Amino acid sequence: MSLPTFLPGRFILAQGDSHDYDELACFHYLARHPATWAGVWTIRYEHRPGRSRWADLRQRRLVAVAVLSYPVPSCRPRERFFGRGGFTRAQNLAFANANLRTISRVIVHPQFRSLGLSSILVRKLCQVCPTRYVEALAIMARAHPLFDLAGMTRITPASCDEPVYFIFDRAACPGGATLTDQRAHEQIRQIPTCPQQAQTTISPQQTTLQTCDDPK
Template identity: 30%
Template structure:
């Protein structure tokens, strides 16, 4: 979207001039490419798979307003005009939107002209110039330092408490992996009064995890005793983009009960709240070439890559092209090897071979095959491994010692 006018020689755009996107997933209506779309939507708190797949008309009023702010950023206009700012939103949503608006505008060096009748937004907007039109001709103008608000007013009303699976279930519908939860070691929740605003799950670590061997070595017994894995962080959509992800991670890390904490996250590439909370990025997965090729073949059949996380989309496409063509692509993928067959077909067998994989595929009904495609999509995503040790500096020392040991062993074998 291009800026629509100019103000004192600066390009400007009115939020009311933003054209509503066509009836297709919002992730396809913003940004030059998929990665830019994720970055823009993440900036305004629209950062989960379910929202990516919804159309504009399916969003709530608050989500629609967030989307429009993302379009303001995309426009590259220097001045953002917002008349009747957040007038259709409930007061809590209006405050979160106001806080995020000023944060983004100051971060990107933009000017905001916001007009509103709601005086309760003053603290979160934190204007550098405040013009108050009173009765008749009475007008007051106040000037303030042009500094960002460090904390949303709603955040001060929230506290960390020990939680239960009940708290997780209350918010699990807002997470793309709501069906299965690894055995929890500790659960903490973010409360505002009696309302559950966020939840974090610390689980027992799996035997293996990408990136772990770069920073931690030990026996399986030591692993279970010394390491906790963050497997879920969920913030209620109404409260996203005000720093609660960072808050719940940062304030619960000391309560994990283990000296080391790790996580493997998909959205950490676009929303680095784990790093802001004090964790260190150790490694980033590279997309599996064979998985990418399979997704490209599915794309040629009409399966949109971003939509593979939607069961409805997968079922519709399978019904259209037929199960056989989809099974053929997955069978070709399995034959190449080096792919997690167990996870794709959700079998109880630890290491199914190619024949067993294909046999199970042929027995899947349409809904089960759609689930398999959803799992395939997740496996193809880029993930980031993050780690926290009692002394962050020791991470690099451990890593260097490990590499030196490897070099000595390699030299020994070469000489012999």
């Protein structure tokens, strides 16, 4: 995606922590904090781009944050998608912990919305996730296509009361392409019930984005 250049500054994409989430938590529709933390990524805005890219990030304004969490034990949309309705809670939890991480929060400051920042964060979480699959559940996804734009596959809810379920297969989509439901199920059938969890460490890194991302 091309990046428009109508803002005078630049955005910085970098790893964060729970304190960054706390700073923007008031702008999320869920009052409670994520139950677990598997990773945090942020976008900060630097108004004067002439400064060193290695300047203290605290001197830059935090404008967006996304949280990757460990999966909850039971999730009906997940169990339907992976065909795991007949397994026990313990078996499903073991499978989820070994194969999945969940995007639990995506927050953009109101002054910086409609710039595509949320999709940038979702794509980054999918890129650095240590497991094969990344999932997300969101009621607001009925009105906002941020997960679709990030390349995740939308799974139609079984009822209008359920949140929309999204899945991303990092093995099938190394380039970030959207995965169709049929192809996803073909890949899923090849997964052992409880494979050994990969021990991958995400090393801190920083990426500079010129001005801002494309509109949603």
